[in-house]
Amino acid sequence: MEGTMVQKAAEQAEYPLFIPFIMAGDPDPETTIDLALKLEEAGAHILELGIPYSDPLADGPLLQRSASRALQNEMSLRRAVELIPFMRQRGLTIPVIAFTYYNPVLQMGEKYFFDQLKENGGDGVLIPDLPYEESRDIHNMAAARGLVNITLVAPTSGGRIEKLAGEAEGFLYCVSSLGVTGTRDSFPPEAYSFIEKVKKNSSVPVAAGFGISTPAQVKSLDGVCDGVIVGSAIMKKVEENLERFKNPEEKSNALDAVKSFVSSLISS
Amino acid sequence: MKTMYPDEKGRYGNFGGKFVPETLMYALEELEEALDEAVQDQAFVDEYHQTLREYAGRPTALTYAERITHYLGGASVYLKREDLLHTGAHKLNNAIGQALLARRMGKKKIVAETGAGQHGVATATVCAAMGLECKVFMGEEDTRRQELNVFRMELLGAEVVPVHSGSKTLKDATNDAIRYWVANVEDTFYLIGSVVGPHPYPRMVRDFQRVIGDETREQTVQKTGSLPDAVFACVGGGSNAIGMFHPFLNDDVKLYGAEAAGEGMHTDNHAATINKGTKGVIHGSLTYLIQDENGQIIEPYSISAGLDYPGIGPEHAHLAESGRVTYEGVTDKEALDALTLLTKKEGILPAVESAHALHLAFQEAEKMSKEQTIVICLSGRGDKDVHSIKKFMEKEEQ
Numbered sequence: 001m002e003g004t005m006v007q008k009a010a011e012q013a014e015y016p017l018f019i020p021f022i023m024a025g026d027p028d029p030e031t032t033i034d035l036a037l038k039l040e041e042a043g044a045h046i047l048e049l050g051i052p053y054s055d056p057l058a059d060g061p062l063l064q065r066s067a068s069r070a071l072q073n074e075m076s077l078r079r080a081v082e083l084i085p086f087m088r089q090r091g092l093t094i095p096v097i098a099f100t101y102y103n104p105v106l107q108m109g110e111k112y113f114f115d116q117l118k119e120n121g122g123d124g125v126l127i128p129d130l131p132y133e134e135s136r137d138i139h140n141m142a143a144a145r146g147l148v149n150i151t152l153v154a155p156t157s158g159g160r161i162e163k164l165a166g167e168a169e170g171f172l173y174c175v176s177s178l179g180v181t182g183t184r185d186s187f188p189p190e191a192y193s194f195i196e197k198v199k200k201n202s203s204v205p206v207a208a209g210f211g212i213s214t215p216a217q218v219k220s221l222d223g224v225c226d227g228v229i230v231g232s233a234i235m236k237k238v239e240e241n242l243e244r245f246k247n248p249e250e251k252s253n254a255l256d257a258v259k260s261f262v263s264s265l266i267s268s
Numbered sequence: 269m270k271t272m273y274p275d276e277k278g279r280y281g282n283f284g285g286k287f288v289p290e291t292l293m294y295a296l297e298e299l300e301e302a303l304d305e306a307v308q309d310q311a312f313v314d315e316y317h318q319t320l321r322e323y324a325g326r327p328t329a330l331t332y333a334e335r336i337t338h339y340l341g342g343a344s345v346y347l348k349r350e351d352l353l354h355t356g357a358h359k360l361n362n363a364i365g366q367a368l369l370a371r372r373m374g375k376k377k378i379v380a381e382t383g384a385g386q387h388g389v390a391t392a393t394v395c396a397a398m399g400l401e402c403k404v405f406m407g408e409e410d411t412r413r414q415e416l417n418v419f420r421m422e423l424l425g426a427e428v429v430p431v432h433s434g435s436k437t438l439k440d441a442t443n444d445a446i447r448y449w450v451a452n453v454e455d456t457f458y459l460i461g462s463v464v465g466p467h468p469y470p471r472m473v474r475d476f477q478r479v480i481g482d483e484t485r486e487q488t489v490q491k492t493g494s495l496p497d498a499v500f501a502c503v504g505g506g507s508n509a510i511g512m513f514h515p516f517l518n519d520d521v522k523l524y525g526a527e528a529a530g531e532g533m534h535t536d537n538h539a540a541t542i543n544k545g546t547k548g549v550i551h552g553s554l555t556y557l558i559q560d561e562n563g564q565i566i567e568p569y570s571i572s573a574g575l576d577y578p579g580i581g582p583e584h585a586h587l588a589e590s591g592r593v594t595y596e597g598v599t600d601k602e603a604l605d606a607l608t609l610l611t612k613k614e615g616i617l618p619a620v621e622s623a624h625a626l627h628l629a630f631q632e633a634e635k636m637s638k639e640q641t642i643v644i645c646l647s648g649r650g651d652k653d654v655h656s657i658k659k660f661m662e663k664e665e666q
Contacts (some may be wrong), residue, residue, distance in 0.1 A: 053563075055439065055440075055443055055550070055565050056443075057288070057289065057443055057551075057552075058447075060447075071564065076564075102287055103548045103550070104563035106547070106548055106563060107548060107561065129289055129549070129552070130287060131288060131290050131293050132293075133277065133286065133293075134277075134285055153290060154289070154290040154294075155291070156454070158294055160290075160293065164290070175290065175291060178452070178454070179450055180447045180450060180451065
């Protein structure tokens with residue numbers, strides 16, 4: 001069987017995997033499309049397209065604020081999926097993974113959601129509040145359409161690591177430290193040994209996420225795992241540039257500011 | 269048919285489960301294991317009941333409401349007096365059970381959420397009594413509305429953390445309590461206040477609250493010679509109701525839950541989760557909830573802070589779907605009328621939450637015969653509500 005797009009992208013990367021997260025609809029839907037393209041230009045391998053949710057349990061204050069802004073712009077799961085064809089039209093080639101809480105998927109209808117995701121050129125899904133035990137149906141629905149369901153493993157997974165890693169497709173999302181999303185000044189030393197342990201158990205590339213925000217942190221993970229996922233730090237750049245994004249004369253500078261930040265992470 | 273819910277996945281029919289980030293799965297497994305072990309241990313069970321008896325003041329009375337019964341002219345009305353429990357509401361039953369379990373698990377730090385402050389006060393109380401560290405998350409909006417309860421918790425030695433996220437009320441306090449728990453899961457016990465949240469919470473809280481129904485059963489038989497014909501309770505998350513209903517599920521006893529209809533079921537301002545909600549996931553559990561067509565959760569409304577929760581315990585969702593329990597909406601006004609009636613006729617000021625159950629019960633009692641008996645769970649006392657009752661009545665008069 002032919003591998004999924006995500007699997008190919010993850011396995012064929014020429015340098016450590018870089019997987020950015022952006023929140024659909026923040027600062028506005030049009031800019032989300034621009035940002036996706038800038039991220040590919042900067043060298044991203046896979047894009048996580050975040051879906052704003054009213055009650056994002058796994059997110060820290062920064063992504064909560066980002067989601068609130070996106071919801072004010074009337075962003076929804078359906079609309080976010082419908083942004084993907086516009087990204088493709090403008091030349092986006094990297095795989096797109098919808099990062100969404102479970103409830104919006106339930107409301108849209110699980111099968112309908114996957115049909116739409118496939119039809120609109122999406123490549124997979126990541127549902128942070130759907131643990132292994134509850135994700136069998138989702139897993140099968142994704143697989144039936146050649147899409148991936150990204151598995152997360154956490155520092156508290158303990159005896160679950162083997163089961164989770166065995167299940168993983170595309171890449172395995174390794175939650176580097178306890179807590180919610182958001183930038184952290186440093187990782188606890190045990191994070192590295194944990195990631196190494198996950199790596200040993202995984203047959204797919206392992207990418208570390210949660211709290212990664214500086215070139216130094218990215219560098220420190222080189223050789224420990226296969227790549228990094230960065231979300232809050234990117235949306236922080238977006239937040240810092242909100243005014244510039246609104247101003248047509250400043251917008252391209254704001255996009256470049258995000259791009260150059262991402263480039264600095266990738267080149268480290 | 270015996271009810272053996274939840275199943276091993278924590279499902280009550282089509283509801284329940286564990287919809288939480290992977291980080292918490294280990295903590296839930298650890299909790300379930302510790303809980304199963306504790307309830308098998310007679311020493312733990314004895315300590316729980318001893319604490320209920322000697323510290324909380326159980327059993328609570330079953331009061332015959334004679335003047336109300338005559339006034340309504342139908343079934344005999346009995347009140348299960350959880351308002352007489354220490355701290356003034358049923359919440360303490362559960363807080364005691366969970367705090368004892370936390371101590372047994374060696375966890376010295378407790379985190380909890382609270383809306384109006386009743387569960388926060390109950391938790392702060394047991395933590396003071398057991399020497400546990402206590403942190404209570406409370407929506408910023410609620411800390412303003414319930415300033416005295418904030419002070420009360422602080423007096424008890426708890427740290428109250430105002431929550432600025434989302435709509436700054438109970439659902440957001442719950443989100444932040446869970447977020448805090450995710451970050452501190454290794455040494456912290458999350459003491460949830462209702463039969464909501466991921467498995468095994470709904471089952472655990474139910475089992476710590478079923479003492480209400482167990483006592484009611486025994487007391488009713490003692491006083492009347494038989495089981496009641498109907499039992500009533502208010503439902504927010506649904507912990508007093510499930511505790512009351514559970515021992516009667518397999519009997520020929522009609523069960524009624526009163527949801528908050530706020531300004532009316534036909535308006536947008538209600539918290540009638542079962543009657544007006546749709547299936548979805550909130551705080552780790554698949555249940556009914558109040559949400560928009562995109563799956564974004566909507567802030568509910570009720571005069572009663574204890575009932576304005578956008579979800580409902582998954583077991584209630586199941587009992588509604590199976591038809592075993594009838595859930596009906598009761599408006600702010602109907603609840604306050606029932607509250608006034610009980611206060612004037614019996615000299616008992618109920619919590620606004622409990623007054624929702626009173627309205628539904630009075631309505632049914634009138635239609636029933638004099639030989640029949642009903643019991644209403646008076647889940648809490650109304651002292652905390654005097655200010656909002658006064659405000660509501662002044663507004664009504666205008």
